[in-house]
Amino acid sequence: MSEIPEDLRYLESHEWVRVDPDGTATVGITDHAQESLGDVVYVELPEVGAQLTAGDESGVVESVKAASDIYAPLSGEVIEVNEELLDHPERVNESPYVDGWFYRVRLSDPGELDDLLDAEGYRRLLDEG
Amino acid sequence: MAERTPLYPLHHAAGARLTDFAGWEMPLHYGSQLSEHLAVRRDCGLFDVSHMGVVEVAGGKALEFLRRVLANDVARLAPGRALYSPMLSPQGGILDDLIAYRLGPARFFLVVNCANTARDLQWLREQSAGTEVEVRLRRDLAILALQGPRALERLARAVDVAVADAAAALPSFGLWEAGGWVVARTGYTGEDGVELLLPADEAPGLWRALSEAGATLAGLAARDSLRIEAGLPLYGQEMDETVSPLRCGLAWTVAWEPEERRFVGREALEAERRAGPRERLAGLLLEGRGVLRAGQRVLFPTGEEGRITSGTYSPFLQCSIALARVPADAPEGRAEVEIRGRREPVRVVAPRFVRRGRILVETGCGRGRAPGGGDERNP
Numbered sequence: 001m002s003e004i005p006e007d008l009r010y011l012e013s014h015e016w017v018r019v020d021p022d023g024t025a026t027v028g029i030t031d032h033a034q035e036s037l038g039d040v041v042y043v044e045l046p047e048v049g050a051q052l053t054a055g056d057e058s059g060v061v062e063s064v065k066a067a068s069d070i071y072a073p074l075s076g077e078v079i080e081v082n083e084e085l086l087d088h089p090e091r092v093n094e095s096p097y098v099d100g101w102f103y104r105v106r107l108s109d110p111g112e113l114d115d116l117l118d119a120e121g122y123r124r125l126l127d128e129g
Numbered sequence: 130m131a132e133r134t135p136l137y138p139l140h141h142a143a144g145a146r147l148t149d150f151a152g153w154e155m156p157l158h159y160g161s162q163l164s165e166h167l168a169v170r171r172d173c174g175l176f177d178v179s180h181m182g183v184v185e186v187a188g189g190k191a192l193e194f195l196r197r198v199l200a201n202d203v204a205r206l207a208p209g210r211a212l213y214s215p216m217l218s219p220q221g222g223i224l225d226d227l228i229a230y231r232l233g234p235a236r237f238f239l240v241v242n243c244a245n246t247a248r249d250l251q252w253l254r255e256q257s258a259g260t261e262v263e264v265r266l267r268r269d270l271a272i273l274a275l276q277g278p279r280a281l282e283r284l285a286r287a288v289d290v291a292v293a294d295a296a297a298a299l300p301s302f303g304l305w306e307a308g309g310w311v312v313a314r315t316g317y318t319g320e321d322g323v324e325l326l327l328p329a330d331e332a333p334g335l336w337r338a339l340s341e342a343g344a345t346l347a348g349l350a351a352r353d354s355l356r357i358e359a360g361l362p363l364y365g366q367e368m369d370e371t372v373s374p375l376r377c378g379l380a381w382t383v384a385w386e387p388e389e390r391r392f393v394g395r396e397a398l399e400a401e402r403r404a405g406p407r408e409r410l411a412g413l414l415l416e417g418r419g420v421l422r423a424g425q426r427v428l429f430p431t432g433e434e435g436r437i438t439s440g441t442y443s444p445f446l447q448c449s450i451a452l453a454r455v456p457a458d459a460p461e462g463r464a465e466v467e468i469r470g471r472r473e474p475v476r477v478v479a480p481r482f483v484r485r486g487r488i489l490v491e492t493g494c495g496r497g498r499a500p501g502g503g504d505e506r507n508p
Contacts, residue, residue, distance in 0.1 A: 038146075038350065039163040041442040042420050042449075060469070062420040064162050064442045065350050 002032040002126070005097055009073070009113060010122035016097065017073045017116060019107075025074055028101040029061060029092065032126055037063040040092040045081040045103055052076060052105060054112050059102055061092060074112050076105035134179035135271050135329040136336050143346055150349060151244035153180040158348040165347035166354050166444040169318050170486050173277035174347035175339050182246030183267040183326060184239040184253065191235040194262045198253065198393055199229060200374060202384035206231040211302045211313055215374045215382055216249070217394025221401060222370040225249050226362070226379070228315055230304050238311065238326070240272070242364045256393070271332035275344060276322035276355075278486055284323060286342035287335065296323050317352065319359025319484050354441045357452060360412060360481030366423060366439045367410060367452055375401055377438075377454065378410030378480055406457055412480035413437065413451040413466065414490060417473025421451035421466060428465045428472065435459060437466065445483050446492050452480050 009017045014033035018026045034040065044060040052058050052072040059070040081103040085091055092100040117125065131154040140147065145156035156177065158165060168174050186195060195203045201214030211230040215223045225245040230238040241249045246266070253264045275284055285293035295305040296312045304313035311326040327335060340346060362368055368377045375398060383398060384390070415421050421440030428434055435455030443450045465472040478490045
């Protein structure tokens with residue numbers, strides 16, 4: 001059974017978001033997503049300074065077998081990316097919620113948070129298969 | 130309802146991620162495609178390929194029949210030998226590619242692609258109508274592929290000494306039959322190894338014994354990345370009914386001699402050979418960023434265009450590689466591939482990257498995920 005931390009928000013396309021008190025948010029892909037993809041071998045991240053709109057393609061993650069787009073869960077400016085992933089894409093498999101984060105954004109519309117799933121909603125989504 | 134092989138309960142128990150493969154519920158991997166792939170290159174991997182079709186062709190005219198329906202010439206086979214061959218349509222397209230095992234003077238096994246089995250059977254029955262050739266699907270058999278430099282050593286720990294000795298004595302593409310088992314020195318990974326055809330009810334016992342002897346369980350995902358590294362074409366990717374063997378790197382499998390052998394598709398192929406084939410199979414090494422995938426366009430400096438037929442990240446080379454169908458006169462050297470609207474540099478090379486644990490191309494390509502990580506089962 002894949003891990004679904006209670007304190008995160010989720011997108012149906014299997015991204016997670018951690019909202020920090022300073023109005024920034026960190027984005028990654030879920031344990032379920034990394035497990036479905038298999039061994040991650042390549043990650044493409046947005047550029048620092050890029051303005052993302054919720055729903056935009058904000059990156060790509062590729063396993064040996066397949067490529068998958070990463071969608072922006074929230075609108076805002078990219079303020080930091082996890083460059084460690086460029087040399088060590090396997091962090092996404094090893095630690096999807098901690099070391100395997102993708103990027104941080106400064107939220108332009110915190111109201112969008114209401115559109116995301118909570119842990120319970122995401123768990124239900126996975127259970128429905 | 131998906132079909133399942135006799136080993137399905139063992140895959141399930143081993144925690145395999147299962148996938149639908151042409152209507153069969155098959156193991157994609159058992160945790161890590163990367164470590165399974167590297168285990169085959171360095172030690173030994175065990176695959177369940179029982180979804181493939183085993184077609185027995187027997188009867189007084191079996192040899193003559195197969196000399197007519199296969200592009201390669203089974204008359205070159207002594208009993209106890211196998212060969213690879215395409216089976217062509219009259220138009221010269223590939224209906225399927227298969228390995229023909231000659232078990233006796235007039236008795237053969239054809240091991241065919243899972244997705245084509247029903248169509249192959251129908252075609253073979255139509256073509257053999259009115260002859261005394263018997264064409265029979267052997268769903269009572271399972272197939273295990275044990276592949277890697279230590280395959281024979283692992284096999285010896287798992288089976289009777291008679292089987293192990295017979296397997297070890299086989300030349301490449303040699304086979305041995307006894308007690309309802311066929312052991313053949315064949316495979317689809319570019320490594321040494323054997324494929325074992327045996328009664329379905331004996332397969333779980335052999336699978337357990339090989340696993341206990343240290344063979345790493347490996348799924349279809351690793352099988353695919355291994356065969357791409359080895360430059361072995363796959364039906365539905367590099368070839369199909371619209372592609373002749375001359376256009377997908379399989380010209381060597383067409384036996385033109387003797388000239389009087391009128392195999393199905395010969396006339397069409399002869400015409401294509403006289404005109405010069407328009408396309409060929411090439412290998413690509415990605416020097417830019419990303420992963421090469423089937424369907425991406427290959428752009429040559431000369432303005433010509435090709436298309437990737439299979440692409441993957443190569444666990445052994447640690448960069449992305451691909452097989453591509455390109456114009457016959459497209460030059461080796463540099464080209465570009467379009468990945469998500471961006472043009473990335475690739476090097477065009479011969480379509481074969483790894484054989485017997487050795488890298489055959491100059492790589493020098495980008496950073497990749499290092500081998501040796503992950504949870505390899507063998508020390």
